[in-house]
Amino acid sequence: MASQLNTSIPTRPQGGKNSTAEKLLIAASELMIERASIEVSLSDIAQKSGVNAALVKYHFGNKDGLLLALLARDAATEMSGLEYLISQPISPTAKLKLHIGGIIRAYYQFPYMNRLIHYLLHESSTEAADEVSKFFVAPLLEFQRRLLAEGIKAGEFRNIDPVMFYTSLVGACDHLFFGRHAMSRATGVGPVTDEVCREYIKHMEALICGGMLNGKEKGAAAG
């Protein structure tokens, strides 16, 4: 069952960027990418980074603290990308499509991100899950709220509930990565390659924008 680790969220050392902490995060992310798994030990991370294992404990408290700091680092990059996107002089529909591609590409480029989110939200401590909600779920939902309001105001989107929109878009993107492994076992579906990723972006853009019915059925569906 889900292990309830007794984790306390470490406060980051004050004074801006910390090169030792950064080195550790870089080593952790590289190991996770190499192994295609978030199962890396603190001693592996210490060894790869050339940092004394005791310093891992000093900077992050424990392994969950390090995993949380790694996700926070990557989330910060993604969230600043969202700010940039919303400020662009393009239509809400064009922003929506770029956003869909952005979510899927982020999961693809950082395969450990999806697994980290699931682990921290569901298998680690309540405090870690709260942190992930605060720096990942809440800003993403807020971005989508603004984008939907913009599109509705411009007359491009129909009225759609932001929480339900968030749930279906994030769930659908997440499932390409989280659900794929299970599908590949019994159903002959292959792994997520570059091409699958590109095809899924096209699929999701078309589905979210226009649904799957041919024109003649659309009137009935909207009713």
Place this chain on the structure above:
Amino acid sequence: MASQLNTSIPTRPQGGKNSTAEKLLIAASELMIERASIEVSLSDIAQKSGVNAALVKYHFGNKDGLLLALLARDAATEMSGLEYLISQPISPTAKLKLHIGGIIRAYYQFPYMNRLIHYLLHESSTEAADEVSKFFVAPLLEFQRRLLAEGIKAGEFRNIDPVMFYTSLVGACDHLFFGRHAMSRATGVGPVTDEVCREYIKHMEALICGGMLNGKEKGAAAG
């Protein structure tokens, strides 16, 4: 991290329905519903069912075996519902809408089903995950393949890849239940009630069928 339990999938005792095994499954599902959690012990299940704890081991091997048998029982009910649905004299679009509602209602009525699937696919043994793929993922994908082919043939659906369709629909439905807990923490989103469930069904029907763009943008989106 995910615990790799050393599970062997038990073969069911031969000779049709087994009332002791059924009693245990009923007790397990009732306990999970009462507690809104899949964290129930074998001794709790034995006590509630009035069956000797040694018989749990005899019938299911271990706890993962019992969880797998429980999911298999519920999956069998759902899969026979799919057979019934596909044979109905209604349009593919009407079947699709009933199917969307069916997935969301099944998760809502058996809240432990979603958690069981995640646990067995990702936190238990490879053998258990393979079994779930075989009796849950594969038949659901096969049903959707048939439904999509029917709708494309009838001219109601555009050409859509069944594996991508499965991924986005199941992911979006799953996330209402799996992702909600995380959202409620930091974002003030409430729990999944009867009303939320009904609203999400309407949302998903409209999104999957017609997307979210207003008419004037649809032509551009399809191109």
